[in-house]
Amino acid sequence: MATTTATITLASADLLSDPISFSTTAELTTAGTATGLSSTAGLARKTVTGGHAEYTLFTAANYTDDGANKVYLKNTSTTAAEYFDVSIGDMQMGRLYAGDWAFFPWNADTGSTPDADIKIDPSAADVTLEYMLFHE
């Protein structure tokens, strides 16, 4: 069993009239247990050279259905207008703009149509995404 932790800190000194700052750390575990996740796809990069086109980053059928998997994505672009659309199955979750990152649970569901594959679609050519998966 491995020990993997994820820490998030959200902070602003001036969004509100009082500062906000909250931080939490989660230990990444298998579904419903205190046992640490033991597998990772490693930190990787994907550049979609052709520009706007959907690319499957993670195929649900390759992972434990209903697992407590965790996904990290980061748009490495420094051009503010460049983004990746991030989808699960055929549902568009959100746009990851330059410098943005996302971290979320993924249950790799294959019991619905379509499968809950994670897909990205860049707004321009040669935008690079870094990504990592921790999984059961």
Next chain:
Amino acid sequence: MATTATITLTSADIAGDPVNVSKTATCTKAGTTTDLDQTTGLSRVHLRSTTNKVLLAANAEGNNLAAKVYIINKATDPTLYCTVTINAQTIGKLYAGDFMFIPWSQTDTAASIEVAATNWTASTGDIPVEYALFHEDTDFLTNA
């Protein structure tokens, strides 16, 4: 009005070499370097519904605007989870202590963020969930 989000992922033993990833993003409006200027603040609900409930209601005016959502399951029992869904598509299950931070495209009014205490029973107790939305639309509609 800079709001920053920092993630740190660490593990000494999940691979042959340590994992140590740390990144900070400044939350900005779509396609710009202008800071996001709206937030719901940190809110808290106590889930006891095994069916989906709307946590953040999508607003068509928010389509393709930047919005960032933070959700954390504050339960301490590792078996208790909340299922997070957008537009009938399950994203994943937040187990006790787990959090998520995602961009949110309100592609249409069906794209609300919904949560369910899927394995709740009267004996498990409520599942406390905290959440915050950072966004750019002054007409955003939210509820809890």
